[in-house]
Structure formats: structure tokens, C-alpha cells
Amino acid sequence: MEINEYIVEQLVDPTGLIQGDRYEFRLYITLDEDDDLYTEAGIGVRTIFAVDEQGERVVVAHFFERETDAFIDFQLDEDELLEVEKFCKQHYQE
Numbered sequence: 001m002e003i004n005e006y007i008v009e010q011l012v013d014p015t016g017l018i019q020g021d022r023y024e025f026r027l028y029i030t031l032d033e034d035d036d037l038y039t040e041a042g043i044g045v046r047t048i049f050a051v052d053e054q055g056e057r058v059v060v061a062h063f064f065e066r067e068t069d070a071f072i073d074f075q076l077d078e079d080e081l082l083e084v085e086k087f088c089k090q091h092y093q094e
Contacts, residue, residue: 001080002030003087008094011048020052022059023092027084028066037074042066045076049088056092058085 011022025047031038048060061084063072076084 001083003027003083004030006087006091008088008091020050020054023049023051023088025049025084025088025091027087037063037072039065039067041068043072045080045084047084047088049085049092051092056089058088 005028007026009024011024027045029043029045037043044064044066045061046064047058050057050059061076061081063074064070065072
């Protein structure tokens with residue numbers, strides 16, 4: 001999995017119920033053609049990243065089709081999740 005481009009946006013909690021800050025990442029990735037999730041149209045990982053008193057962490061992460069924005073019911077494996085978390089920690093303040 002290679003992250004080619006991304007969009008990050010700080011989420012606003014109008015209710016004030018969520019502690020800390022939340023960021024939504026849309027990571028556009030490249031996969032090997034032999035990967036089960038590979039599509040010519042492209043794929044991405046949508047991630048909610050939390051920064052609060054518990055630290056910096058991924059709260060939610062799932063794959064989506066880039067062309068349709070449709071959710072893909074396939075979990076990230078542990079290595080992919082660690083890679084996404086590392087990327088988010090480096091880029092959430094941009």
C-alpha cells in the first residue's frame with residue numbers, strides 16, 4: 001500500500017461532546033494489481049484521527065472506492081493500520 005495523495009480536514013463538533021480534536025483523512029492509495037482490493041478507478045482509506053488526553057490515534061479507518069466514494073467492507077490489516085496511523089501523526093497539523 002502506497003499513499004499517493006491525501007486530504008485532511010479538522011472536524012468540528014457543534015455539540016461540544018467530543019473531547020479533543022478529530023481529523024478526517026482521505027488517503028488515496030495505490031495497490032498492487034494482484035491485491036484483492038485493486039481497481040483501475042482507484043481506492044482510498046477514510047480515517048478519523050483523534051488527538052486528545054489519551055494521545056494520538058486512529059479511531060476509524062475503512063477502505064472506499066475512489067470513483068463512487070462507496071464503503072468497501074474489508075478491514076485494514078495490522079501493518080496497514082500502523083502505516084495509516086504513522087502517516088496521520090505526521091500530517092494532521094497541516
